[in-house]
Amino acid sequence: MGLKIIVLAKQxxxxxxxxxxxxxxxxxxxxxxxxxxxxxxxLNALEQALRIKQRVKGxxxxxxxxxxxxxxxxxxEGLFRGADDGYLLTDRAFAGADTLATSYAISLAIKKLGKCxxxxxxxxxxxxxxxxxxxxxxxxxxxxxxxYAEEIVEVNSKKIVVKRRLERGVETVEGPLPCVxxxxxxxxxxxxxxxxxxxxxxxxxxxxxxxxxxxxYLEMYHDxxxxxxxxxxxxxxxxxxxxxxxxxxxxxxxxxxNIVFQxxxxxVLDATDxxxxxxxxxxxxxxxxx
Amino acid sequence: MNNVxxxxxxxxxxxxxxxxxxxxxxxxxxxxxxxxLEAVAIGHKLNGIEKHVFPYGVDVLHIxxxxxxSPFTTLTHSKVLIELFKQEKPEIALxxxxxxxxxxxxxxxxxxHSGLTADCTxxxxxxxxxxxxxxxxxSLLYQIRPAFGGNIVATIINPECRPQMATVREGVMKSEIVxxxxxxxxxxxxxxxxxxxxxxxxKIIERHMEKSKVNIKNSSIVVAGGYGxxxxxxxxxxxxxxxVLGAEVGASRAAVDSGFCDKNRQIGQTxxxxxxxxxxxxxxxxxxxxxxxxxxxxxxxxINSDKDAPINKIADYAIVGNMEDxxxxxxxxxxxxxx
Numbered sequence: 061m062g063l064k065i066i067v068l069a070k071q072x073x074x075x076x077x078x079x080x081x082x083x084x085x086x087x088x089x090x091x092x093x094x095x096x097x098x099x100x101x102x103l104n105a106l107e108q109a110l111r112i113k114q115r116v117k118g119x120x121x122x123x124x125x126x127x128x129x130x131x132x133x134x135x136x137e138g139l140f141r142g143a144d145d146g147y148l149l150t151d152r153a154f155a156g157a158d159t160l161a162t163s164y165a166i167s168l169a170i171k172k173l174g175k176c177x178x179x180x181x182x183x184x185x186x187x188x189x190x191x192x193x194x195x196x197x198x199x200x201x202x203x204x205x206x207x208y209a210e211e212i213v214e215v216n217s218k219k220i221v222v223k224r225r226l227e228r229g230v231e232t233v234e235g236p237l238p239c240v241x242x243x244x245x246x247x248x249x250x251x252x253x254x255x256x257x258x259x260x261x262x263x264x265x266x267x268x269x270x271x272x273x274x275x276x277y278l279e280m281y282h283d284x285x286x287x288x289x290x291x292x293x294x295x296x297x298x299x300x301x302x303x304x305x306x307x308x309x310x311x312x313x314x315x316x317x318n319i320v321f322q323x324x325x326x327x328v329l330d331a332t333d334x335x336x337x338x339x340x341x342x343x344x345x346x347x348x349x350x
Numbered sequence: 351m352n353n354v355x356x357x358x359x360x361x362x363x364x365x366x367x368x369x370x371x372x373x374x375x376x377x378x379x380x381x382x383x384x385x386x387l388e389a390v391a392i393g394h395k396l397n398g399i400e401k402h403v404f405p406y407g408v409d410v411l412h413i414x415x416x417x418x419x420s421p422f423t424t425l426t427h428s429k430v431l432i433e434l435f436k437q438e439k440p441e442i443a444l445x446x447x448x449x450x451x452x453x454x455x456x457x458x459x460x461x462x463h464s465g466l467t468a469d470c471t472x473x474x475x476x477x478x479x480x481x482x483x484x485x486x487x488x489s490l491l492y493q494i495r496p497a498f499g500g501n502i503v504a505t506i507i508n509p510e511c512r513p514q515m516a517t518v519r520e521g522v523m524k525s526e527i528v529x530x531x532x533x534x535x536x537x538x539x540x541x542x543x544x545x546x547x548x549x550x551x552x553k554i555i556e557r558h559m560e561k562s563k564v565n566i567k568n569s570s571i572v573v574a575g576g577y578g579x580x581x582x583x584x585x586x587x588x589x590x591x592x593x594v595l596g597a598e599v600g601a602s603r604a605a606v607d608s609g610f611c612d613k614n615r616q617i618g619q620t621x622x623x624x625x626x627x628x629x630x631x632x633x634x635x636x637x638x639x640x641x642x643x644x645x646x647x648x649x650x651x652x653i654n655s656d657k658d659a660p661i662n663k664i665a666d667y668a669i670v671g672n673m674e675d676x677x678x679x680x681x682x683x684x685x686x687x688x689x
Binding site: 073075158159160163187188189190191192193194195196198199200204205206207208221226227228229230231232233234235236239309310311312313314315316317318326327328329330331333335336337339340341343344348349350 | 506554
């Protein structure tokens, strides 16, 4: 019997490649200047899901992402690599959510998607590096969590065996299904897009995207239902609105400071032999080295 | 009630450095709030653990000692912590931003519906005014951390929910003994009354823990490389300089992500924090997450081809040049002037 797998993915600003135009004149972050990407460790998680799909016949891989409309890009990217379908959890009511309010909304969306056997997610997202949403979703669903997965050693409809990469070692654990597994960057990288799937899914869109594009291909979306990326809004989930979004977040941002280094009285040296020899002599003389 | 709690990470009966560091931080926060410092030891064969912990100024030590509680598993430790916190209602709860703390913290915070801030680089007590709700809070925990790729530093607060939870990486805080004979109280718990069969559902089949071989944290000289080093081969130059100087090699996250250097050498917010007497930064631009892990170095030498690199602002000496050229010159000059 196949496994129903949900992969949690997040669209994130690529904070690893922050260019000079990333900061506005007033010193705030210019999010528009940062390219939006599929969170790297979520891709590691997707790869694990796709491997299970190959291993356990009849398994399906569903992507779930929460974000603004443009986050549907993450779903398409997943479809191009072998996911079966995807859902975009999107609503203004979710805006400004901290990790707890995010986990609450995601856990309700998962419940709405029906019974699932395994939830995979990246260990953490590069925009916040908190690693909190995976474990919090697990807690909200009452499922066990297995974090820092490097390899899924074995999986069947009842149990999963996972090799975990810890700071100071490795650990292999066995747990029951359903459960939440978060995947480390040390796990295998995700396979590239598949050309055939790229052709198949390149027109996959949410209803909102189709409306915005004002496209008149109704028939195409009718004939090929797999091109419809489903949106889930606050009305589709059974939520206590007080636990959603900014208002439902226990943590608040009190202050944001932009980084300005206090300049020290630094001595600038050229890379000449004399300058470097002089510096080394000075360091030896004052016992910093030697 | 409403005291400051620290979760103790324990391996083979030894309390982790990060937990001792948090006890010292917790002690100072408790003093500012006029509250007690309480610690939680969850594990097995914890006899005598109080002797290691009380000198850090712990007023109450909660001990849950049971064979099921060692080694650490998420569900058992979170169950004990959740039940204990429901009973004790901590004002603040701190844990290490380690494999354990970052696994346990979010689960506990979700169950208690409390706010958690990961990887804080500073913790302070301060007031807050919510103008919209017309509420004034006298002493909240300011949880300070770099965010958004290190372009900003955010101060996070939890005005309403308790405990105010935060994780902190090893080496960010300093541990300090308050008094060798500091007197605290021990409270023992029978964890069996809290644990259900479901809590034991995840079993450890195999476990290999290594003692950390790399010891950058305690090295008095650190030679660190960043993305600008350019390759793994160039990192060998840094290892050569380090071996000549008796130093350890460190790396920025960009260098680790690029595969130039092992993750266990990463310095910064998501790596280790170092306070050497000399820090040589090669090809490191100086993003705040990296600087957070080395800014207390007594002396900083930067080697960077960009004279405007942010790191140069905190450097005592900024050598403008290519590391491939500069590092061999340093080795040569050092050898020529010592013997």
